[in-house]
Amino acid sequence: MAEAHQAVAFQFTVTPDGIDLQLCHEALRQIYLSGLHSWKKRFIRFKNGVMTGVYPGSPAGFMVVVVSYMSYNKYKQLDPSLGLIAKIISHTLIRYMSTDSQRIVGGVLVGTGLWVTIIMIMRNVLKSLLSWHGWMHARHGSVSWSTRLWMLLVKVFSGRKPMLYSFQNSLPRLPVPSVKDTCRRYLESVRALMDDEQYERMKGLTKDFEKNLGPKLQWYLKLKSWWASNYVSDWWEEYIYLRGRGPIMVNSNYYAMDFLYVFPTSIQAARAGNAIHAIMLYRRKLDRAQIKPIYLLANKVPLCSAQWERMFNTTRIPGLETDILQHMNESKHIAVFHKGRFFKVWMFYDGRLLLPREIEQQMERILADKSEPLPGEENLAALTAGDRTPWARARETYFSRGKNKQSLDAIEKAAFFVTLDDTEQRFEPDNPVKSLDSYAKSLLHGKCYDRWFDKSFNLIVFKNGTMGLNAEHSWADAPIIGHLWEHVLSMDPVKLGYTEDGHCCGEPHPNLPGPQRLQWDIPAECQDTIQSSLTLARTLADDVDCHIFPFDDFGKGLIKKCRTSPDAFIQIALQLAHYRDKGKFCLTYEASMTRLFREGRTETVRSCTMETCAFVPATHLTPPVTVEERLKLLKMAAEKHQNMYRLAMTGQGIDRHLFCLYVVSKYLGEDSPFLKEVLSEPWRLSTSQTPLQQVELFDLVRHPEYVSSGGGFGPVADDGYGVSYIIVGENLINFHISSKHSSPETDSHRFGANIKQAMLDILDLFQLEKKAM
Known part of the structure; x- marks a missing residue:
């Protein structure tokens, strides 16, 4: 093969005088170019590491601070360092320099300290600003004056031309919710899935945990949250993924x-x-x-x-x-x-x-x-x-x-x-x-x-x-x-x-x-x-039963006209479809992200809420509930879902907190019937939205077909469904459904048909045709 000869770098020839080593010019050239490429890469990484390490500061800002400080000191004949320069000079080798050199070196040192102080102040102010999440509770399309002012301050303290990792040191840590709040929201999330007897039993376990073992586990978790950059992510990676056999x-x-x-x-x-x-x-x-x-x-x-x-x-x-x-x-x-x-x-x-x-x-x-x-x-x-x-x-x-x-x-x-x-x-x-x-x-x-x-x-x-x-x-x-x-x-x-x-x-x-x-x-x-x-x-x-279907009857554009969150609309449709598919509700997992915090990954939105469970049966009652009443129930369910999503994104979710409490209990050798039961509950409906993050790369108006059709995953439970969906432009939603053939309770194609019908039925409630007349 011709290319095999190109790959040979060294040629050896045995002569009476020994071995003659001829290093071909092509090999030397490739070695030089490869080394040059590696050194360029190292230099770029070093430079970017420095730029990220001092962000929101910059080398230009450093020069401005140092030069301004030295100019002020020279022309005003004042010492803004309050004698710090003199102390530095007297305790270092700088005292052997000339007077002018002492001033220059001392000015650079104090100016550097001032520059670092400014960076730390900006970084901590930005971290405090990013810890406020009131903007998430504003009604869609409206921005309050407090939010406008907050946005302005964030922009001022965010620096110029940030790189990918520039904000890492400015992001807040994921907060640890209180045991009381987590237990309360947990009971609320399972109320519609249990009968009175089951609920009272679970309520007793929850109250016992909240009063006795919970505070002890919480103390250790708080300690970890102060020490680690994120109290969830490393345990989540290890125990949910890497330890799985x-x-x-x-x-x-x-x-x-x-x-x-x-x-x-x-x-x-x-x-x-x-x-x-x-x-x-x-x-x-x-x-x-x-x-x-x-x-x-x-x-x-x-x-x-x-x-x-x-x-x-x-x-x-x-x-x-x-x-x-x-x-x-x-x-x-x-x-x-x-x-x-x-x-x-x-x-x-x-x-x-x-x-x-x-x-x-x-x-x-x-x-x-x-x-x-x-x-x-x-x-x-x-x-x-x-x-x-x-x-x-x-x-x-x-x-x-x-x-x-x-x-x-x-x-x-x-x-x-x-x-x-x-x-x-x-x-x-x-x-x-x-x-x-x-x-x-x-x-x-x-x-x-x-x-x-x-x-x-x-x-x-x-x-x-x-x-x-x-x-x-x-x-x-x-x-x-x-x-x-x-x-x-x-x-x-x-x-x-x-x-x-x-x-x-x-x-x-x-x-x-x-x-x-x-x-x-x-x-x-x-x-x-x-x-x-x-x-x-x-x-x-x-055993995997996959079904993918493009839903093109309507999309995000029409849902927005209903003044409803597209994600809430789809999640409620999934609940309606599941109820029609199996005749019951189930514990539902919707993935939300916690990347508003440093090293954040995901949190669970338990989207099968009491409000949704009130709306869904109303579509099947005899005599039927009026359209106005069903629409009211739907809006309450959508608002509840949005609030649950906000809580998950802002570190107030249920499941990651309970998971970490469970890990602490295992380290301490403590047995918790409450945590054991909570973490063993199966997610029979696992859902996730695939977000389109770089809208500017695509022309969604003229060429919506030039976008990925999304992706999917396998079912989480043997008798459950996995559903992933992507909202493409204004008029298309792609659904990816998975289940197992071995389960007599599931059928991905049947569930897909139920999703489509549920989407159409919910849209009919808004009677957009009549409003357009």
Whole structure:
């Protein structure tokens, strides 16, 4: 192969005088360019670290403060330091300098101290301002004078040109709710789900906990909240994700879809070329902290950016009792899977990132490779799809040395993982239901051996050019990977584009070294473990019932005309649909974020409220309740939902507090019947909205089809539903539903039909047609 010769850096020739070592010029050039790239990256990281560390200050501000101080001292002949400069001079080596030098050095030192003091004051004032959440309670479309003044102060103290991590030191800590408030809200959240006898029993357990064990556990939790930057996130990551011993495929990992109606190219290698290049450009922006912080409220309220840190070069490493997250500061390659073979593909050449056409060239080489998988190689990734403990044992026994370790390192230390899938997935207008369901299942679990589920994320490119993502959940939540995906989809067909015949723009590289085929020596015993994991994973995957449907009867635009929150509208529709589907209510999980606080992740909105449970049956009573009465009940339910969402976002949720109290009780060896029962209650309806965060990247008015169709996840309970939805523009809402075939109580397609009818029935209550007449 021609590229094999390009990869040879050293040539050895044996002569009578010994060994003649000739270092080729190309190798020296590549070493120089690679080193230059690394040093540039280190310098940028150092500079950004300094800029973030002193934010909202800046080097220019430092010069202004120091020069102003020294000028004032010189021309006014006064000492604003109140003798501090004299003390510094008398106790340091500065006293041996000339008088002018003493003044300059002393002025710089005191000016620096003054500058640091100003920064700390600004930072703490901003932290205090961001601790106020009164703006969330304002009626939509109206802003009070107090909120306007608060917004002005936030803007003044936020500094100029913030980078991604600039606000991290200014964000407030997540507050710990009182035990009394949490217990009260818990009882309120389950009242509609229990009969009188069950409720009285739970009320007794709650009161006993609130009076006796609760205060003791709360004291330890308060102590942690003062010491740690976030009292929830590290325990949540460890106990909810990393200590789980079951498969992460379906149970934890989630997926993101491509465009629904747009097909930029049908050439698999070309689509991979543009997508991989766009992802690497995003990583470069991330390394340089050039991604803009995420804001709420008209770009005034910053959200925590900590979760971005482990997006790339990260792998979940299995352990016997708990997994760990391995993150590399630098990775210059990706790992690619195709038809049972693994490849290592370098992303840099000539000291620069490969261009889209060059990446396409590498993908073409992999697709053209006709070599067969080595023994055990084809199904190897099934280890990441099965139980964690067998995978941990196999990794320690068979992949800790030799070529197996080298190849596994190439995968685990890759920037991310790519699968060139040999199946075709796409939305088909002639067969929309089956095609979308198949597409979702492929992204969620594939063949159970063709995704490396431990990687932070997998890019999956199908044979016909459609693509998607599968993401591991422990390192971050869905909005973080969604931000990356929005960047990729906005760049792919528009900014990067394709030639008329569907290839990436540009030309192939004549001397580009080809992909490196990873080598394995997998013994029969390990192959047995692989097969066991694959059998378990296939059983789990075959049981998943996925259903995706675009709801295009109406969207956010019409819901706003009802003067109702779109999210509350949809959540109430889900409750109505579930009641019709199963004839009962259930404990419902809606994910909310707590990134208004430092290192915040998620909180639960218990969206099955008493108000919703009052509205839903009113639609089925005989004789029927009047439209006016049902509308009144609906508005009360929507307002209640909005208030619950606000409480969750502002650190006053129920479930994370109860979870942490439970962890403390386990550390103390205390048994709490109340906490044990609360944390064992199943979430039979688990829901999440996929937010569109970078609206400016898309033209939602003229081209709403150029937006991701959202993503989804597996069911949380064996007899429950998982529902994810994305509001696309003004007129489209995409729903992703999952359940299990093995449950006689669930049917994803039936539930989808109930959701659609519930949405239409709720809209009818507002009688918008009559109001328009």
